[in-house]
Amino acid sequence: MSQFQQLVVSNGREIALGVGDHAFMQGDHDSxxxxxxxxxxxxxxxxADGKEHIKSFLxxxxxxxxMVALVDGDPCTFSLVASEPTLVIALPYEVxxxxxxxxxxxxxxxxxxxxxxxxxxEQREYQLLSLSAEDRYELMMRDMPEIAGRISQADLAAYxxxxxxxxxxxxxxxxx
Numbered sequence: 001m002s003q004f005q006q007l008v009v010s011n012g013r014e015i016a017l018g019v020g021d022h023a024f025m026q027g028d029h030d031s032x033x034x035x036x037x038x039x040x041x042x043x044x045x046x047x048a049d050g051k052e053h054i055k056s057f058l059x060x061x062x063x064x065x066x067m068v069a070l071v072d073g074d075p076c077t078f079s080l081v082a083s084e085p086t087l088v089i090a091l092p093y094e095v096x097x098x099x100x101x102x103x104x105x106x107x108x109x110x111x112x113x114x115x116x117x118x119x120x121x122e123q124r125e126y127q128l129l130s131l132s133a134e135d136r137y138e139l140m141m142r143d144m145p146e147i148a149g150r151i152s153q154a155d156l157a158a159y160x161x162x163x164x165x166x167x168x169x170x171x172x173x174x175x176x
Contacts, residue, residue, distance in 0.1 A: 003105050004109040017081075017086045018082060019085060023041065023080040023088060024079065025076070026045065034089070035088060038087045039087060041057070041083065045077070053161070054158045057151065064117075083150070083155070128161060137170050
């Protein structure tokens with residue numbers, strides 16, 4: 001077991017989430033980094049009008065935390081909910097950051113996490129700002145078919161940024 005895995009196991013706390021259970025909600029103060037051991041999480045934003053925008057899905061092996069909460073202690077800007085029964089390990093970011101101060105392998109693991117997180121955010125921004133809904137759907141089906149098979153059509157549409165009806169039209173058009 002790597003030092004990073006040992007740190008997570010010895011300082012983290014396992015949490016079992018049922019479908020619809022939140023690890024945290026938008027507006028909460030939560031300074032944990034979450035490691036997905038099994039299951040599927042959905043990270044989403046709620047607009048003032050109540051409309052949900054899905055930022056990402058996180059399957060086994062994924063890591064997530066609200067960066068504004070981790071770094072600045074500000075409230076989380078998004079919510080994190082289980083889409084299926086999920087087991088996570090919650091590790092206080094402070095534990096990870098402090099350990100990284102004295103251990104180069106842990107520092108490298110932290111840099112790796114932040115690099116993957118930043119890359120994923122940039123790719124998602126590009127998709128939402130530069131690609132058509134049809135292109136986003138095709139990209140999801142190509143790059144994450146296993147996730148697409150585990151979520152509802154309503155969640156798939158919300159991830160793409162369209163209505164379920166528009167998703168049906170896209171699927172019909174592409175099947176021709």
